Amino acid sequence: MNRNFVTRTLIVAGFAAAAAALTGATAASAGTTPTVYASHGAVYVKQAGHATRLTQDEVSKQPVLSPDATQIAYVHNDTVWVMNLDGSQQHQVSDRTGRKPAWDASGVRITYTATSCTGAPGTFRTGVDGGAASEVVAPAACVSQDAPLVGYITG
Numbered sequence: 001m002n003r004n005f006v007t008r009t010l011i012v013a014g015f016a017a018a019a020a021a022l023t024g025a026t027a028a029s030a031g032t033t034p035t036v037y038a039s040h041g042a043v044y045v046k047q048a049g050h051a052t053r054l055t056q057d058e059v060s061k062q063p064v065l066s067p068d069a070t071q072i073a074y075v076h077n078d079t080v081w082v083m084n085l086d087g088s089q090q091h092q093v094s095d096r097t098g099r100k101p102a103w104d105a106s107g108v109r110i111t112y113t114a115t116s117c118t119g120a121p122g123t124f125r126t127g128v129d130g131g132a133a134s135e136v137v138a139p140a141a142c143v144s145q146d147a148p149l150v151g152y153i154t155g
Helices: 003-012 016-023
Strands: 035-039 042-047 050-053 060-065 071-076 079-084 091-097 099-103 109-115 121-127 135-138
Touching: 035 060, 035 071, 042 060, 042 071, 060 099, 071 099, 079 109, 091 109, 091 121
Parallel strands: none
Antiparallel strands: 035 042, 042 050, 060 071, 071 079, 079 091, 099 109, 109 121, 121 135
């Protein structure tokens, strides 16, 4: 079989991303990569010209699509959360307040910015499943120390 036949077959079958990989194109250039964004505190995904609201409250921001475009990391009520692209499986992954989530290339870990042991911003890393203490990445002076505990005052 030639490459053009296989590419056309994959596209007709609905596998545009696989066809893009075969031809060396990116999923974005094939027009299949969704867009995620926040508006008025809610996270949305836009696919094929249609936007869908994924979060129900108005305390979410900074959504970032995973490298494989199947999950979204975002800040919810000042902590880092992850959900599937369809909005399901929303769960907290950071163990402290944080901002600016970013996926690693493998899509298995997320880094984010939070207060470090020096009191200045630092970089922390956590897995996409959550439930474990975040690893201190920077500053170097804090790497061997426990991350500062976070307390909340409710009133």
